[in-house]
Amino acid sequence: MPEFTKGELEIMQILWKHGEMKPAEIQEHFPWEITNSSLRSYLSILLDKGHLTRHRRGKAYFYRPRTKQESTFRKMLNELTRACCDGSVEKLLCHLIRSEKLSEDDLLELKRIAEASDEEPTSGKEKS
Amino acid sequence: MPEFTKGELEIMQILWKHGEMKPAEIQEHFPWEITNSSLRSYLSILLDKGHLTRHRRGKAYFYRPRTKQESTFRKMLNELTRACCDGSVEKLLCHLIRSEKLSEDDLLELKRIAEASDEEPTSGKEKS
DNA sequence: AATAAAGTGCGGTACAGTCCGCACGTAAAT
């Protein structure tokens, strides 16, 4: 149960970004060509799964996300960590830093964030 | 084309960890109950997709990963970043740090790694 | 009230993913 299929995830992204939309609007923002029909198939599946709500306004339904981007992020991150980093967040960080995805600026930013969070730990999990 | 399906990814994990195994061995390490038959279905799919090689030893085939864990990591990370962090690695880092997944020790480690990579950038991507 | 435009519900096809049984091959043991 990988939370979302490819198409479903696309829709969630668009909705997370724009907040509330009707099918035709989502269709316009969709990253590839798709008919309104297909799009609405996804929408009703997401509705069934409980990831979306909708309510009528005018003659169309407007869809709104019920599942938070944040919680999806965590699930995907957990999966990634489990699958490719043997469940270790440390390995994840190492991979991340060695992955060439980070620019010089990112590294400095990272250091800054780490120091800030280190000094003022608002949500740090205790390990010892 | 999400690279691997759930079942396929499980097998890749096991193989990444143990290096080379025959079906019966993989089956034992599989995280849930599955028949040898089903398992082998996955294996032949992975073989077709080119993610695995196999060669006979005794009367059984031994399977070995052809696709690297590292490259899978990158693809999954890209997808995660795109889907939940608007494509920004910075946001990914923020999410990560605020996600309560990191312990105090992790943060210190993070700072250490960041400093090390900062001083000796072996694979840093230029941004400016 | 008739029409046009916009939107919905429903159903349907095609293919991928998951799961399995069974007949056949192979190699060692008797």
Place this chain on the structure above:
DNA sequence: ATTTACGTGCGGACTGTACCGCACTTTATT
């Protein structure tokens, strides 16, 4: 050479995903 144990190949069933057309409903327009 026959049996037994282990392993493989093949094909099948069932479910989910991706995708779409069409008939119907609703609202605004004239």
